[in-house]
Amino acid sequence: MIKYPAVPRSTSQGTWTEEDIAAWRERCALTVDHAARAVGYSRRALLGFMSGAQPIPMRAQLAMQQYEATMPPPSPAQRAAWQAEQVPSRNPKSRNPKNRVAPAEEATSMETEIEERIRARAYAIWEQEGRPDGKHLEHWSRAKRLIAAEELRAAAGGLVTHPATASHVMTDGEE
Numbered sequence: 001m002i003k004y005p006a007v008p009r010s011t012s013q014g015t016w017t018e019e020d021i022a023a024w025r026e027r028c029a030l031t032v033d034h035a036a037r038a039v040g041y042s043r044r045a046l047l048g049f050m051s052g053a054q055p056i057p058m059r060a061q062l063a064m065q066q067y068e069a070t071m072p073p074p075s076p077a078q079r080a081a082w083q084a085e086q087v088p089s090r091n092p093k094s095r096n097p098k099n100r101v102a103p104a105e106e107a108t109s110m111e112t113e114i115e116e117r118i119r120a121r122a123y124a125i126w127e128q129e130g131r132p133d134g135k136h137l138e139h140w141s142r143a144k145r146l147i148a149a150e151e152l153r154a155a156a157g158g159l160v161t162h163p164a165t166a167s168h169v170m171t172d173g174e175e
Contacts, residue, residue, distance in 0.1 A: 013055050013057060014055075014056045014057060014058040014060065014061030015061070016064075017056075018049070018051065018052050020061075021035075021046075021056065021064070024064050024068060028067065028068055028071065029074030029078040029079040029081070030074075031081055032046060032047065032050075034078075038064075039060050039063035039064055039067065040063060041060060044111055044112075114147065117147050118144050119143075121146055122136070122142070122143035124143075125139045125143055126139050
């Protein structure tokens with residue numbers, strides 16, 4: 001039987017620590033993405049809880065306890081996915097202690113940068129369309145597609161010049 005720390009009744013902040021979340025993820029064999037979905041938080045928020053950058057709310061702690069109490073034991077495939085996520089990265093920067101970045105910080109900074117680019121693009125689209133009400137999801141998804149196309153172009157080394165041509169890149173002699 002699993003024994004949980006006492007739950008304070010007067011505060012919205014839980015009593016769990018980063019180690020408690022790590023132990024919960026190990027017991028349930030959950031990747032960061034699956035754990036975030038299981039408790040109803042974003043991956044970014046869960047990484048914040050796991051790194052200690054954000055306090056762990058009581059709601060998250062209770063959701064984790066409920067998930068563990070109601071879910072069957074993890075399957076071998078779930079356990080393998082969890083173990084694969086635990087393998088340290090082979091980032092050359094991680095060899096130098098001065099440049100070492102925790103995986104949670106690295107993922108969070110990358111997600112933050114992309115999210116900021118999407119936000120700025122969605123705002124520009126909103127302004128171009130005359131600031132209409134109720135189209136925020138449409139603007140966000142369009143901005144997301146445009147940013148993804150830019151990333152694809154960058155990854156292709158400039159071969160793709162426009163998102164519409166991403167499916168067919170002409171070669172020499174082809175018209």
